[in-house]
Amino acid sequence: MRTEVSTYHMTAGDDGSPIQLLSPDGARHRHERYDRYLADVEGDDGAQLLVSLYEDMVVARRVDAEGTALQRQGQLGLWPPFVGQEAAQVGSARAVAADDFIFPSYREIGVAYVRGVALPDLVRQWRGNAHSGWDPYEFNMAPSQVVIGAHTLHAVGYAMGVQFDGAETAVVTYFGDGATSQGDVNESMVFAASYQAPVVFFCQNNQWAISEPVGLQAHVPIALRAPGFGIPSVRVDGNDVLACLAATREALERARSGNGPSYIEAVTYRMGPHTTADDPTRYRDANELEDWKERDPIARLERYLESRGLLDDEVRARVAAKADKVGAELREATIHMPDPAPEDVFAHVYAGPHAVLERQRDHYERYQSGLAGAHAEGGH
Amino acid sequence: MRTEVSTYHMTAGDDGSPIQLLSPDGARHRHERYDRYLADVEGDDGAQLLVSLYEDMVVARRVDAEGTALQRQGQLGLWPPFVGQEAAQVGSARAVAADDFIFPSYREIGVAYVRGVALPDLVRQWRGNAHSGWDPYEFNMAPSQVVIGAHTLHAVGYAMGVQFDGAETAVVTYFGDGATSQGDVNESMVFAASYQAPVVFFCQNNQWAISEPVGLQAHVPIALRAPGFGIPSVRVDGNDVLACLAATREALERARSGNGPSYIEAVTYRMGPHTTADDPTRYRDANELEDWKERDPIARLERYLESRGLLDDEVRARVAAKADKVGAELREATIHMPDPAPEDVFAHVYAGPHAVLERQRDHYERYQSGLAGAHAEGGH
Amino acid sequence: MTEQTAPNTSQMTFAKALNAGLRRAMERDSKVVLMGEDIGKLGGVFRITDGLQKDFGAHRVIDTPLAESGIMGTAIGMAYRGYRPVVEIQFDGFVYPAFDQIVAQVAKLHFRTLGRVKVPLTIRIPFGGGIGSPEHHSESPEAYFAHTAGLRVMAVSNPQDAYSMIQQAIACDDPVVFFEPKRRYHDKGDVDESFGLDAPDGLGMGSARVMAEGHDVTLVSYGPLVKTCLDAAVAASDEGVSVEVIDLRSLAPVDYATLEASVRKTGRLVIAHEASQSGGLGGEIAASITERCFYYLEHAPVRVTGFDVPYPYSKLEFHHLPDLDRILDGVDRALGRPNSLSGTEEGE
Amino acid sequence: MTEQTAPNTSQMTFAKALNAGLRRAMERDSKVVLMGEDIGKLGGVFRITDGLQKDFGAHRVIDTPLAESGIMGTAIGMAYRGYRPVVEIQFDGFVYPAFDQIVAQVAKLHFRTLGRVKVPLTIRIPFGGGIGSPEHHSESPEAYFAHTAGLRVMAVSNPQDAYSMIQQAIACDDPVVFFEPKRRYHDKGDVDESFGLDAPDGLGMGSARVMAEGHDVTLVSYGPLVKTCLDAAVAASDEGVSVEVIDLRSLAPVDYATLEASVRKTGRLVIAHEASQSGGLGGEIAASITERCFYYLEHAPVRVTGFDVPYPYSKLEFHHLPDLDRILDGVDRALGRPNSLSGTEEGE
Ligand SMILES: Cc1ncc(C[n+]2csc(CCOP(=O)(O)OP(=O)(O)O)c2C)c(N)n1
């Protein structure tokens, strides 16, 4: 009597375990379905690509560490570390074409780095110098989204527009395990399935939503949610950069070929605090972190590269040097970032004129010049 | 590689067809899993119960027809017919215990009738005499809910309260196929699954949300949605009163025994317009209605009763007389329903005192008495 | 609204004028798409989009799943992609599930991106009461949006404005919440279709309009009550009181230049709206006009509004809704003529 | 706030006072449950619920899935069942997904059911800016709720009130939206815990409080700016200006009796809040006081508020937020003393 009526289902390993192409010890598992998306990392030709994935992950981790350090030193107001999620972010982002469009959450700084965003623009909003960093149209990547899940609908709408345009572009949206509980994220699946929009839902299940373990949001694997909406899903090891790359490539191919939305759950771990304002020792066990360290995404890729003889001291040194350089540049750029001007408070609220706001601006300018005068005179 | 990791799944017939215990021609299909919930309708002892189901359905249909007629005659402002959905409403409602709590949408007038709500209270809000009819605590049934899906969360919260109380009560919430797209309905499944709340989601998939066919909301069976949230579901023939009764009993049993939420999709059909303000000929094919008439829930039960020799002329006459009586009473009560008093505008906004509102009320009273005076004098 | 009947002018219902304006906007710009529940085959529950899906196709007139946050959020994504979505919210009371997308996304996106992303979204909302509807179908939520920086808010009162203002809203690069008084949908009026984006009298979308000139008191309203105010002005003139009636049209920003000029002349201000009084637009306008024209005011601005209650059931709605008599009473209060509060401090 | 230090009085942060008040309310009534994101083990991102889950259990202090509409909707269901849920919204900017449940359900349910269903819900919202946060973490959405009939709205400004008002809000049979000024969470003050539901000075939850007496001008505020206003009063007194500072405490309904009495005495009114000006509480209060005290007013009520902009990024937030100088400028304006608008009509 139990019948599977849907052609949509969750792909996973035995008992729902995540698909793994690289095990923590660096062994490469062959996979009937996903290997075809990894042809370009195979053989000697693949060396460069593999090393560049490694480089991106190492540099991304440095960017992240620098962000934390800058915050501790008072140069940033806040920082949301993504350490531990480099494979998920780099692996997926490297699958995305330049003219595909990305709608991230706030933690996808590794994705933005891969996308080529200038270093100061990675931290601009965390310094409080703006509400966003890069130009969305320059990088085909929306600004980071703080309201949990809200942007997943934007991604679907953009994908609907792509479809109406008859374009071959695809759209990727990133969100967390906690976000899956939001109405918006569920509605975005309804719309994506209804219009068969070319969108990829990329959930980084990093096990925690601030202090809440993923088990509070769902007792079943997160990836199981999508098939019920008519969206095929896959559960991948999010600390396995090859699995993330392959699954995203497959999903993008599906989107581009008119076969509608896909859902990827990347099972990973937030190795740092939620943000620099958070103290995870209040709610999580130190052992858990230790366990996950053994599954570190960078260490794993290193082992695999070593096993293929691709990681010698020279490569290591070159990548480390690049990380050092990027870190230093980011630090310099941050420290010397010019402050916004007071009148920017009033800028860009509207595209057109607005008499009431202009009057407030004028009054404030008048007030400020008066204040400057008063201060000069020593008045209050 | 395709793995079912969940113990939660959708129960349905072959290819996802709805579970049917009574076919349109009145034949009774045996069912391994659901028959045990129908022991009391079997054999001679079951006769009375079966006939009472029939009576409820017939009378409910008369209440509905009377509602439409009263609206056409200007006695009601609006009416949302449920004709065609009598099996889903009566079958499920008859499974619910008196101290279980029901959170309905606006169309569950058949459910309210089964619940024992006084006739005028079934139409009070549609006449504009109040925003609700019955006392929720008298009938353990919330007022009808107009905002699509909002009440499903109330049901889950109530069920959480039941659970914290350690009570054996269960909760049922009704909603439509269109409602399944709302964030709230999805969030309600998240919460119900997270806390394993004793709640039954009863979706009447009547194929339409005003002018929108169910295929716009989902390309897959509605009941497939729940397992992805960790909630077992079943797809039943919503025009089969026995299937609706059995599935609801099973779900309530699960709730009461601490096994958490369930989801029922009752596949039925809205034979009337969305409301009396709607003109379905603008958007749906007349043939569709004809097809569904062959699956009429009342005709089906009649055939089954006939086949069991339970529907003779006397029973028919008695039930028809009851329907006539209820219809006439409803009409009388409606036509003579006293208007609310003007000061009711200000009543029950707050449980406690509120100086600003009281001032407005005083001013309005003053205004009205002045107006009365002015009218007496022939002023404006 | 007093211009001569032009050759292209015809009598049209409010609903038909909106339909014609939408059609015109869609013809003008292929990026204009309509989104909403039941707007396709059915043409919307008020038939405002009647025939448009047939003529423009299902990609331009998009029936959406039943989820307002989803509609608004996907419309934002369409705007990112270069579209100009026009969203229909079926009834005022159903805009709240989309509230987060409107106030935290639609309103803030241009500011968030330092002007890089435009959100030329129009959110059409049939609003107000008076049609005997059930709960949630008669709300006046305009103050929520007028308080939200980043949005523009408009309300139309007559067919000609409906025709031109909907086009102006759609052409505007800022998001516009566009309120349509549902109880006026069947009212007829002259509509000159020879004007496209421009109004016949040249008024821009941000301008209020003096609907009737007068010198004793300024009576400001918008949407459904403009007609009631015009009727009140006629009734008052029978008693020798000259009322200047102003249709606000733009609720955010408010066209204070027009209001100030009038109040400087009359010295007295009455504001009428259906929404609850506390926190409604009336208070904002009263405060702003008091700030700007304190020494011209001969009486405190008077508000004639719905009460601070949830919209009542239909048998009582005409107690809640300001009508001609209540507005006249407000006018009398502003003028110090005998009124319902006479004898109290407020009524003098 | 001038009573003698009682034996039970101790210095406490605002945050700790709230925590103590919540604890007291939970002890008093076993039906009081707390719901929200991260309020359990973590004790909330501001630690307001610190230790409460440990002491009262996971059924009384409920970590919820990450969905605000879900939290609010299930809290309503709990209220139906006889509970008194206290919902924590993590930050002001995240209340909007719950807006529909608040305005269409929480606010209307008592009215909808003719008083049969009570919704004794308390919605705690840390609000306002000044702590250098990212977008959506510094909003002042109180006007949306104050405009919503059926809700009561409160804002606290100091630890003693935090302790007693949270208990009053929870004990109230109506739904209360309870605003806590997050930038004051670490401020310390005397808290007398010997009073439970009653405030030491006997003030009920609906009453405003005169925080400092004065006779030249009435300065009204609430939440985070009350402290700034008190500082401004001190600064003004150095210049010989006597400012009466009123903490509104109840934003809906507003305690007009207290405000009227003060304005009748001073003839001048300044209102300060962080929220955007248009449609903010300042306008409502200005309009209402003008209606009630027109002939006592010697100057138009003055508003000192945030601008009509989305809350700016943190490097600019102190331009947007009214500070001591801007408030003093407003006081000068109300008094006709030299001020930033001197020479214009508004500044005289
Ligand atoms: C609508 C909304 N509610 C609450 C928050 C506060 N908040 C910020 S991040 C976060 C947890 C998000 O968890 P998850 O989705 O798993 O993403 P992660 O932080 O783990 O990357 C919460 C509750 C928010 N930003 N938006």
Ligand SMILES: Cc1ncc(C[n+]2csc(CCOP(=O)(O)OP(=O)(O)O)c2C)c(N)n1
């Ligand atoms: C939030 C919200 N949006 C829109 C509406 C308008 N509306 C009323 S009923 C309805 C269709 C509901 O369809 P469904 O859930 O299938 O229930 P049915 O009417 O078929 O019983 C719509 C769109 C509403 N009541 N609430």
Ligand SMILES: [Mg+2]
């Ligand atoms: Mg997470």
Ligand SMILES: [Mg+2]
């Ligand atoms: Mg339906």
